[in-house]
Amino acid sequence: MNMHGIEVRQKALALLRERVTNAEVARQLNVPSGTLGYWRHMDRASRGECPGRRGAKCPRCDGRPLDHAAYAYLLGLYLGDGHISQYSTHRSPSLMITLDDSWPGIQDEAEAAMRAVFPDNATCRVRRTGCHNIKVYSKHLACLFPQHGPGKKHARRIALEPWQQHVVDEHPWAFVRGLVHSDGCRNMNWTTRVVRGERKRYEYPRYWFTNVSDDIRQLYTGTLDRLGVEWKHCTRHGRPYNISVAKRASVAAMDAHIGPKY
Template sequence: MEQHNPSIRDEALALLRSGTTNRAVAERLNVPRGTIGWWLHEDRKRRGVRYEQPTDCPVCTGRELDHASYAYLLGLYLGDGHITSKPKQHHLSIFCDAVWPGVIDEAESAMRAVMPMPRTGRRERNNCVEVKSYSKHWTCAFPQHGPGKKHERPIALQEWQQEIVDTHPWPFVRGLIHSDGCRNMNWTTRIVQGERKRYEYPRYYFTNVSDDIRRLYTDTLDALGITWTHCTRAGKPYNISVARRASVALMDAHVGPKY
């Protein structure tokens, strides 16, 4: 093992204690990163300092949060999101259909806007892209996390989350639609001057098994003045439909089809 001058080690430790990253110190002093990391570990051990993983969690640090991005990410999480808990970190995963690359990009951008420090990644399998971010603080941002499926346990927003949704309702609705909704064309027939003609019209659907999540969606639609109806299929009221022309026009202006 290469021996380094003690003065270089002391300089490295001084830089590390001031907040300089291992990489920056290694490049500045031309010392391998592994050596820098070992010096830092031994220094903490000698001083009895317990290492705490740095975080930019807005809940824990009070850092200003990008509310619009959070509202959108909250909608995605409630629809197709999941947090996997591990001993040292939590994995936030948003599952997206591979045919919508724009939604995939927007999901990852929202993760980075809400917590820039954790790394993100993607994994594709069976035409599904899992957008992931790794941080033990994702459960702080989404306290709805818990054991079991979302529709099998109560889902309620905390006061600070509801305030964000109230202030940024459209990103929240957009996140829900991008996860568990769609915009499609329906059709029906009408008698016009004695002749039956086909009539097509756009409609937004949102489908979720959780009564609580559907209620969060419809309560937000009510606040926005959007007219909606239950659309029961096979006796199950899991579908929420928006089909009135004025309401669809508002949804088109602020949500739009997946892309």
Template sequence: MPECIPMPFHPPETRHRAIALLRTGAKNAHVARILDVPSGTISYWKHMDRAERGECPGAHRSRCPRCDEVLEWSAYAYLLGLYLGDGHIIQNRSMRTPSLSIFCDDSWPGLMDACESTMRTVFRDNAVCRVQRRGSHEVKLYSKHLWCLFPQHGPGRKHERKIALEPWQQEIVDAHPWDFVRGLVHSDGCRNMNWTTRVVNGERKRYEYPRYFFTNVSDDIRQLFTDTLDKLGVEWTHCTRNGSPYNISVARRASVALMDAHVGPKY
């Protein structure tokens, strides 16, 4: 397998400043030096700026959903939840453009369709494909704007580094909290039937009740999940399950009803 080399993330403000300097006639090397950005990145930004202004005939420009202010917030909130659970971004030595992959179990074809549809809604200029894996499909797209949309990307596994939302992401999650929760549950959660027994009139009876679980090794991602549940008025508890302490349980009847109305089981 090719070695994955994460690309450095440069905020939109840095790119905008670089473009402003380049338009004054500043040399690529000068801009790269004062902004501490690789010269190749400066050259690429200059090329894309020229293409946007029609100075490169035939050049194709794909819009950045965020920078060009065409981002569909509710779809992005759902996709962000999926990404934090079962998604990753890679770019290796042989790839010019990074790829986003969300892994969907073959047991949930409806979830796979929802994931693909959401990717197409967020990235309107990009093709989405499905790659068959053992027992699952990798729903995948390529876009040079992934670093801008998912600043949580970085080297190593998510639970080994800090995961925090940028202010603009938190604004979207606050506006569409149920979409975010649904994405997290659809990636790393489930709805199942739990049971218990009670003695009634001297007779032990079995009772079943629905319950939602969310399991993620990252303390930060679980915190994002529970913080959002708190804002929605959903009661939850920490739960050790099969020896794993990384579970969040929603079992109160009123809270399960809320989850059923806005999230529902995988399908």
């Protein structure tokens, strides 16, 4: 993880206070835009200028308690199928998780996690073809998801802040569950073996996780390593985007904490 020193942070804040854009500061200092957004928000909060300070409280700005298990799950969902939209027709940005209608139980679980993480904010569901966008509006999204930035996630660096890594270390299975519920699945693979001269078919369960971002895949596999879950890369068409968990003991551990989508 690239840890930015106090000197870099102070230079960034000085530029941001002069109304230099996040993108320009990111270019000058080689700091991710999401990190700059978080620094800017915390700086404004320390000076009593935090947006929404009079409304819903924020765990990062105001010290409100944060449901760590729910946050770890929601963080996994966000890194997979989540997106933060800045101000448009609404006064506050929105966190949107897009989930397939084939799995209504996961939609319910995602909305429940949003409510636990943002207890003072209303959630909603927006119907789309074959899916729903699960949404919550908050002026503190940049505080809780500093990975947000311009462009697609796989086109920019994704790294957890130390406080986020602490939450994931506390609740690794919730984090993995969020990632699998967004960009993974559990399915049945099969193979054949010759037994006593007769070819027989055998089926076995396997977990897949697919994400184009190298950083997000490494967050997934790093957490699996800490949990003792064996995995391997499965390159398809020259693209190493797939992570497979197929060893019996590892699948059993995944089944105990995740299971099939529902």
